[in-house]
Amino acid sequence: MAIGSNPVTRRLFIGCMGAMYVCAFASLYPQIRGLYGKHGLSPVHNTINEQRYKDLKWPQLWSEFVKLPTFVVGSYWAGLNPAAGMELCCLVGGALAIAVTLFDVACSTPVMLLLWLLYLSVYKVGQVFLWFQWDILLLETGFLAILLAPLRGTRKRSGSHDGLMMWLVRWLLFRLMFASGIVKLTSHCPTWWGLTALNYHFESQCIPTPIGWYAHQFPEWLQKLSVVGTYYIEIAVPLMFFAPLRSLRLFSCVSQILFQVCIILTGNYNFFNVLTIVLCISLMDDQLLSGVKHKKISIQLFTSVFGHYGGKLLSVIRKLACLVVIAITFYYTGQYFNIQFQLQPVTVMSNIAFSKEGFTRAVTMSVYATTVMGMLSLVVEILYGVIMSVREPCLLHKLISLASCSWSTAIAVIMFSISLVSHGRLDQSFYHSLPTNIHSLQQSLNVYELTHSYGLFRHMTGVGGRPEIIIEGANDVNGEWKEYEFLYKPGSPNGAPPFVAPHQPRLDWQMWFAALGSYQRDPWIIHLMYRLLIGQKEVLQLLAPPPFTQPPRFMRAKLYHYHYTRYNFSESLFSQSGGWWSREYISEYVPVITWDTPSVEQFLNGQNYLSGSKFKGVHSDLEDWLSWIQDNITQRVTSTTLINSILLSILLVNITKLYFSSR
Structure with a gap:
């Protein structure tokens, strides 16, 4: 069953994206004054020059917005200093995100577009404290959520062409995970090649958890085996995302979610891992989430040939094929990492059994192969959308569906094409072989943060402590x-x-x-x-x-x-x-x-950090209201408590709604 006919899956994805925006805005909001205020560590008014934007008229302001897409440039028009403008973006974004998690009517294209623009606005002026991989991943995923959301938030079924938009989410998940595995080895980091990276990771990561302390105590053979498992989940399993077998896709989905849960337990990576789990929704369908089954063309074909037992026969064949594929991946993983079991004492020996030169050649081949795989999978999704549009019972519905499918196809092809620039960074020969017009298109759209290259823990730090x-x-x-x-x-x-x-x-x-x-x-x-x-x-x-x-x-x-x-x-x-x-x-x-050390003052002036004393700024009742919220609400609870309280309230409200709707 193509993912285009899965309205429950689509609603879950958009609702979860609302929760991700809640986390992002609620986490950043209490920190804005200390980081970006007039006397903050990285004053935002240094980025949004007062004299440059204050007196601009509407056409000029729009021109500047195209160059630097951020609502914060309009702070002066609203009678706010830029840091207060960032606070307002977070408050409005947080309120809209909560609405998306609670109300179907809010799960619409305009709302998701506004959420994306609000986070893009704070990101563009966020400087060193906001330019992280999870921020750009949220923006890239958020843009796809705009394309996937219906024009008006309703409970109506999704169109068959919506599968193209969900396919783009799946392709993003693939690029994220596949690149994260590949770069660990292309970096030639000795800990990743020696399978000893986790000997240092749990204590050297940015903000460890208590469980990370216990994980650090594991014996070395288990740490090395865990590194092998990481390679398996990040390199081998993503290839199953586009498998024609539903069981393989669900296996890859469960594998990724369990992997992310382990990371969440052993390390504090904000909303990054939860956002990755949200991306895994693209591997699910309504049959899994709601138990609704749809008749498939393949089942109908087998039933017509083999009679009453055709459906059961097809199910057995699929399950066997799934087990065979998984067994093959396990086997070759064992071969490539020379896994050997020892009973006395109980241990598992492992080491990389391939050369760096051989791996480099394999990366080149895999980048080309996965690109072809992506193209073929996209073509299949496009054909499915066309077929389902033609099968609409009414001529008017056919025309509307075909028009919508054509628009979705154009968007999907453009997004896939520019994503190849990011995907191609894994191999320079592929990167330079891409047509120049694709590079140019990606460069022209780069200001909107639509596609990015990813690669987590390329080098292991903290080896000596x-x-x-x-x-x-x-x-x-x-x-x-x-x-x-x-x-x-x-x-x-x-x-x-x-x-x-x-x-x-x-x-x-x-x-x-x-x-x-x-x-x-x-x-x-x-x-x-x-x-x-x-x-x-x-x-x-x-x-x-x-x-x-x-x-x-x-x-x-x-x-x-x-x-x-x-x-x-x-x-x-x-x-x-x-x-x-x-x-x-x-x-x-x-x-x-x-x-008052002269060299300190000279150093800070050279970095333009002390310009706050020269910043005139503006003042208004709206700014007083924003200050009241900061002083009387957010400063009374910790940020973690604030976010978790909001998420728990959202969860309880949705459970209550689900309970009463099912009665």
Whole structure:
């Protein structure tokens, strides 16, 4: 059964996209002032120049919007400073996203378009704290949700041509997972080639979870086998997404969901993994979700040939074919990774049994092959849409359906074509062989973030220890230095790793990246220390309560390497260190500074961070209202509590609606 005739699946996908927007907007909203406000770490008014946009007329403003598609440029027209404009985008986006999760009428093209534009608006001015793979994945998926949503939100069945739009979602899921597996090996990272990446991953990831500590204790043979499993799920299983056998698609769906759940349990990756699970809805159908079965042409054909037992015979053949395909993938996985079982002691030996040169050739072949696979699958979906349109009983319905199918085909072909530029980055020969007009089209649409290249954990960091920046303050340069704790990232060795997802603490996340380099590469960290020295309220709210009642006179930053403690079976839950972490001092990261150090002020002025004092801005009743919401609602609960409370309320309302509708 083609996915175009699955209205329940479509409604589930759009509703879940609403939930993803809820997570994204609700997570970002409380952090805007500290990150993008007048005295924030990366003031947004540096991106949205006041003099450039304030006096623009409508035609000029539209021209600027095409170049930089963000509603934030209209903040001055609304009597708001740009940071307040970002807050308004999040509030409106959050309210619309909640409506999408609750009401069928809100699951429409205009609403999904507005949600996409609102998130694109904050993304375009978000700078270093907002340009992550999950943000671009949300935008790319959100654009496909616009195409998939009906023009008017109704309970009517979806058109057969809607399968083309859902096919694009499936193709995005394929590109995401396949590329994530391939780049781990094309990077030639020794840990991925040695199957030892998970020996370091659980303690070196951005924000670990408590379960990650336990996963780190697994024996090495199990860690290596888990890496093999990662390759299997990210490289082999995605090839089943386009299989003609429904059982294979469902097997790949379940595999991907279980894989994402394991990642959610062992690491805090905000809404990224949940969004990947939402993409997996493209592998489902109404028969799975609601039990509604449709007569298929293949079943009718077998019934006509073999009589009453034709349907059962076809079912047996399909199940056997599915088992054979899965068995073949298991077999070759065992061969390529030289998997050997040993009983005494119980262990599984594994190592890569292919060469880097051989893998490079295989990547080239696979990129061409998967492109052909995608083309053929798309053609099949297009033909299905045409056939179902022709089978409409009424001539008017046929014409409308064919017109809609033609439009959907054109959109699908364009989206597939420009996605090949991103997909082709896995192999340079394929990338350069693409027609120049496809490159040009992709480049011209790039400003709208429609397609992207993905590749998670290309290189494993923290092999010698998890690098962490510890900021310290003191009132005397020779006196007692006290550490500033962050809300979520590791600090005190005794501090337990938290569960944060689906919230993303963007400052904590960037601290992880900053620890991999220097403050010259990430100058905002000097700005962070400066704001702590002057006691900037908006920035302090991004951290745990400070160790000083008044801002300290001096501040410095040190670089440490953190390691998980080891499980002690004989004495207690933790090792003798009595905490979750052990750490060792590595080097000075930022020397001692004060807020009035001339070199610090010169450095920050060079980065345009202190332009807030020169920013005139605007003020209005709307801005006072936004400030009231920030001060009286969001600052009273943690971001994680806020998001989870909203999601739980949405879930309870939908369960209640489902209960009463079924009575």
